[in-house]
Amino acid sequence: MDEELLGEFLTESNENLDSIEQQLMNLETNPDDAELLDSIFRAIHTVKGSCGFLNLTNLERVAHAGENLLSRIRSLKFLVNEDIVSLLLECADAIKQLLEGLADTGQEPNLDHSDLIGRLQVCERFVMGEDVAQGEAPEKSGEAELVEPLAWLVGFEDAVIHALIQAEMLTAADIISAGFAKLKGIEPLTSADALKILGVAKGHVDKPSVETDKTEQAAQQGQVSVEEEPTPASAKADKNEQVAEVKAEVAKPSSPPPAAKKAVAGNDSPAAQQAKRPAASNASVRVDVGLLDELMNQVGELVLTRNSLMQMISASGSMEFMRVGRDVDQITEQLQEQLLRTRMQxxxxxxxxxxxxxxxxxxxxxxxxxxxxxxxxxxxxxxxxxxxxxxxxxxxxxxxxxxxxxxxxxxxxxxxxxxxxxxxxxxxxxxxxxxxxxxxxxxxxxxxxxxxxxxxxxxxxxxxxxxxxxxxxxxxxxxxxxxxxxxxxxxxxxxxxxxxxxxxxxxxxxxxxxxxxxxxxxxxxxxLTLAIISAMVVGCKNQRFAIPQMSVRELLSAPDSSEEWRLIAGQPFYRLRGKLLPILRLKEALLFAEDEKPSGSIVVADIGDRTFGILVDQIFGAEEIVVKPLGVHFQHLNFYGGSTILGDGVVIPIFDCNGLASMVKLSTEAEVAKDYNQGNEEGDLGEQQHALIFMQGEQRFVIPMTLVERLECLEATRIEKTASGEVLQYRGEVIRVLRWGDLLGIGSGIDDPTAQMYCLILSDGGKRMCLQVDQVIDIVEVSFDIKRPSDNPLFLGTTVIQDIATEVVDVFEVVQQADPNWFAQPNDMKKRKILFVEDAQFFRHLVIPVLESMNFSIKTASDGVKACEILNSYQPDLILTDIEMPNMNGYQLAQWISEQPNLQGIPVVALTAQNEIDDESLFSDVISKLDSQELAEHLTKILQRFDIISEQEIGGTNHAITFG
Amino acid sequence: MSGPRILIVEDSTMVRITVKRTLLSVDFAVEEAKDGQEGLDKALQSEQPFDLILTDLNMPNMDGLTMIQKLRETEAYADTPIVMLTTESGEDKKSMGHNSGISAWLVKPFQPDSLIETVGGMLF
Missing domain, CATH: 3.30.565.10 (Histidine kinase-like ATPase, C-terminal domain)
Incomplete structure (x- = not known):
């Protein structure tokens, strides 16, 4: 037994008991002093309560019997007489005796107090007005008829007692026969309540049999369940009938004894209230909220210390430490959990x-x-x-x-x-x-x-x-x-x-x-709570960051070799279960690095209305962290929600996923993704092209993606001024910067040097140029159906995109104006035609931009049958087809083509995700569905092989769309 | 006079404390033993047989299964609910079969609530 704990218990109990003698005697002279009675009750109650903890069974039994009697006296406002005070004094003596023995030997002395306990119980029933055929009991008090069902259930809230009464569980036997499963189903009982009640009920049922042995006068033979509410009338009746009669009386709502009715009906019975109130008020303590907050802070510190301790222990490798560590770990966790619960409402x-x-x-x-x-x-x-x-x-x-x-x-x-x-x-x-x-x-x-x-x-x-x-x-x-x-x-x-x-x-x-x-x-x-949260610790460029677990939906491993990466206009997406997930590259977002191939792990974050991925280098795991506020210097950074200290003492920032999402222009990208995810499944896209919509001031423009290599968002200071105009250092080259605003003659509108600028990197024939625009809106698929030709050579004319009139930029003209030598090499060859047969819209979206960038004129078909229809009136330079398609697959299509006299000589290239295909002889070549870069290179080679393009042109087809 | 009495046989102090606290919170009486041998002794020496026994599997001196077997041979504990606290997976449970004398399983680590549920279900 814990020495210290025992010492404390002894000191406390003796203090309590010292006064009890005097108080009991005072009570004898003033039996209606409720306050005095309360104080006596509390003293015994405290002793009993502590016994349970220390496993002092003998002591507990004595104290429990004394407490029950006192509780009864109190609830019934019974006026004690000399005899009862003597009995209570005897009880106090017995407790003292046991305590002394405990103090001397450290062990609970094995003293038999069953006689005293028996007498206390008999007295208790006497107080309740039971007809106890014993000389010890003097004249009956007028209040003795007061009865209430379940009075033996001390320490439960009124609501619990009411619920039991409502469920017609009026006796211990009722409760036990109902069983745990039924009891815990009764509102508002918790499982713990149910178990506690059953335990008490069991003790209650067992009690008479103990009494029968020890105090023969008390109980009747063969009585299985003792009712607490016999009336004087029933007590006089035949013994066997007594139980049944009382039960019937209580169960029938029509004729309960007056007092019982009062108790059932509830709240206005002072006796009933008093019986329960003391236990309730003892069970809870008012605590200053400030103190709780302080405690919370300290437990927070403890959690941090625990984290470092655990790290040191696991580094030490000592098994012994590890065991102790585990205990500390668990206790801390329980402490934290329970303290959190105290703050819960x-x-x-x-x-x-x-x-x-x-x-x-x-x-x-x-x-x-x-x-x-x-x-x-x-x-x-x-x-x-x-x-x-x-x-x-x-x-x-x-x-x-x-x-x-x-x-x-x-x-x-x-x-x-x-x-x-x-x-x-x-x-x-x-x-x-x-x-x-x-x-x-x-x-x-x-x-x-x-x-x-x-x-x-x-x-x-x-x-x-x-x-x-x-x-x-x-x-x-x-x-x-x-x-x-x-x-x-x-x-x-x-x-x-x-x-x-x-x-x-x-x-x-x-x-x-x-x-x-x-x-x-x-x-x-x-x-659930603010102070301590569960967070995912991730690594990026040798630094660690915490992402609140609340926003984390799932974790993905995404090496750069993964086939699910897509790059659309410089924005990486990851294809997750068929949907494009916009990815925030943490490295790039935090300006650690840029232009690396996306690889690492993705934390899929869910912030209510949208989902996005955060690409990190490493995921270290979940950890309980204590949220500390960020210093004032960092508070303007809305993507950080706070900071914390890790087990090894390193301070790391905690991300705020709402902020992270707004930091990158995800909404635009999300729209693109949605477009890709939900776009209509109608197969024939005709002559549609990808185009980028941007704003300059209030005006809206669209530019074909043909020459757009990448979309960059750069700081204004990146643009440097030289004698020959503005330039940008880009991928080791110095490239010319054109400001769209200047070209239009309306000014660039950017005065703030720290502002972010959208730059379209135009590329053709190995040359690059930067076109700075105000605001990029969206990337869409359009057919450039010019509604109104333009006078300005910079524009092809006006078209309608998404119901809004938009100027179509003649990108060739723009480039030509800026650099007349740009297209020095004659590029007047007519557009080569390609038929692209593919059933999956996703791949169509992926491949078409590549083909567009290679300056193909494209027709698409969603299966072999549609392809055949198109080929009846269209003679492409190249046919690119998927293998697995509905209605007519790639093999059948190739077979059909080989049988058409007018289509002889047109190369048919298979595009497949399969590693091997069954009959390669049907195709001129087979390209795997990899990334667009490879696709472009591969197609270029094939075109060369079939003499469709000449050597000089190859340059122009490179790097059409590049993976960053 | 008291409610149910429970014996917890477990070598980990942590688990014993957790179990004890939980059961004390519902006013049960709890006795502790640190291994199978001590558990067996306490169970057999008790004046009144325990109402329920919770035991660990792997313990020094005597393991949980041996203790259960020995208890089951006595009249007093032939039908007493015995709950095995285990970290083992479901497969191991099956291998121990129905003849082991185990009345129920509780997989560690468990929440106080599941202990309450298990004990309540076994006892009442």
Missing amino acids: PIQTIWSSVPRIVRDIGKQLDKKIKVIMEGEDTELDRTILNALKDPLTHIIRNSCDHGIEPHHIRVQQKKPVEGTLHLSAIQESGFILITISDDGGGIDADIIKEKALKMGSLTEEQAAVISPKAALQLIFNAGLSTAEKVTNFSGRGVGMDVVRTEIERVGGSVDIDSTLGRGTSLKIRIP
Whole structure:
């Protein structure tokens, strides 16, 4: 036994008992002094409580019996007499005796107090008014008829007792026969409650048999379950009938004894209340929140120290240390967990005001709204709860005010007149998902778009491409309120932006979804706690960073050899289960390095409305980290959310995934990815080309990707001025910079030297040029259908892209103007024609830009049958075909072509992902579906072989699209 | 007079403390033993047989399975629920079969809640 603990226990118990004698005697003279009684009860209770911990069974039994008696006296306001005080004094003596023995030997003396215990129990039942046929019991008190079911269940909350009574479990036997599974299913009982109750019930059932042995007068033979609530009448009745009768009486709600009825009905019975209150007040302590915060800080430090200790231990390799370390590790974890729990409060604490808010608004606006809440016992850190309160209120007001329609409209739309506001909270791993939905009118994405356009937070171009869901998210932008009228409750144009800011401030994210006419729902994801979070530690260029686990959806290993990498206009994508995932190269984003082949590991981050990948060098694993604020010098960096100290003492930054996402222009890229992912499956793309849309000031331009090698986002200072004009150092070359604004004569509009500039790197024939533009909007597939020719030689004319008139840049003219010698080599050969047969849209998207860059005129077909149709009236210079296709596959197509007299001599090249193909003889050549670079090189060789292009031209086809 | 009495046989202090705390929290009486031999002695010497025994598998002096076998031979513990605390995977469980005398398994590390569930399910 723990010496120190024992010493403390002895000191404390003796202190408690010292006063008990005097108090008991005082009680004898003042039997109605409730305070005195309380104090005596507490002293014995404390002793009993500590016994349990120290495994002092004898002591515990004595103290327990004494405590039960005292608790009974207290709850029934029984006025003690001389005899009872004597018995209690005897009990105190026995406890002292046991304590003395314990102090002397360090062991619990083996003394038999069963006689005393028996007498205490008999007395307890006497106090309860049972007819105990024993001389010890003097005259009956008038209050002795007071009975309550389950009175022996001490220390449980009223709600628990009520639930049991409601479930008609009125005796220990009822409870035991119900069993664990049934009991724990009763609200609000936890499994632990159920087990505890069953344990007590078992002890309670066992008790009479012990009594039978030791105090024969007390209980009857053959009695399996003793009821606590016999009435004097039943006590006089036949012994065998007694149990049945009492049971029947209690179970029948029609005729319970008056006092029992009171107890069942509940709360106003002072006796019932008193019986339970002391235990409840002893079970909880009020603690200053500041103290808890301080404790939390210290546990935070402990966690950090533990982390370093664990690292040192694992470095030492000592098994012994490791075992101790493991224990420290686990204890720290438990400590942290439990301390976190002390800071947790159910979300109910902030939800409880919701019905009132809703009712008030409803009344004022004459709307009927019912509130349904689910998961209100979900617990959250109190700091987070506090932060959530205002945003939540705002959202709810919005829902009631703008969401749920007025009466007459609901009737018109055949909706139930009463609107519903649904709040739910569920815990997912490490975070809480709160959903607030209403069945109101929903939000019109178009109205939001309009507003955003007016406000200038959305450009026309963006508005054209933005998805309805993405448009809805704009509601979180400052100054957007869709309410037509400003009402008292909401709609003043501030609010939703504050909602988002508040939620993001505590590391959460918010997402809105709405169906017009059906309702709106807001999803808030919020971490369980702020102070200590689980994070993924990743490495990039010998530095480590933490990514909050909450945002991490999955981890991928993505070596550069992976076939899933795609590079579209300089932006890497990773094909994950058929979808393109935009990738943020951490190395590039943090300006460590650039232009490396993407490789390493991808952390797939999910920030509510979108998903993106973070490419890192290494993933070290998950670690519990303590979030420390960043120094003021770094706080403007919105992609960092804080810092932490790792086990080895190194301070590392924690990423804020919301910030990371906004740092790179992911939205544009995401649109591209979406385009690729969801684009229509209609096979024939005709003469479509990839083109890049950009803005200069307010004007919108489109430039074919033909000469665009890469899209770079550079700092303005990278452009240097020389005597012959502006230049840019790019990949070891000095290349000429053209500013589109200057070419148009409207100025570049960039004064801020730190600003980022979009530069299109144009490349042809091994020459490069840089075209600086204001803003890159999107990459789209278009057919340049010129609606109106232009007078300006820089433009081919005006076309309509996504319903917006856009000037088409004549890139050749631009280059020619800047450098008349650019196309010195005659390049007047007519465009070579190619038929590209491929069923997978994805590969079509991948290959077409390569072919475009090689200056092919392209026709596409989505299978062999369509290819045959096209070939009936079209004679290409080269046919490039996939093997596996529906309707007619590549072999069949090649076979068919070989049988057509007019198609003889046209090389048929197979493009396949398979390593080997069955019949190579049908094809002129076979190219594997690798990256575009290889494809370009391979095609060039084939074209040369078949004399379709000449040597001189080869230069021009190189590096059309390069992997960075 | 008291509720159920539980014996925990386990050589890791950590696990013993965890189990003990959990069971004390529901007012159960808990006795501890550090290995199979001590567990066997405590179980047999106890005035009243324990209501439930929780035991580790691998322990010095006597392992959990041996202890269970010896306990099962006695009248007092022929039907007592015995829960094996184990880190072993499901495969090992199967290999030990139904004749081992084990009433239930609890895989370490476990949460207090699962201990409560297991014990509650076995006892009541």
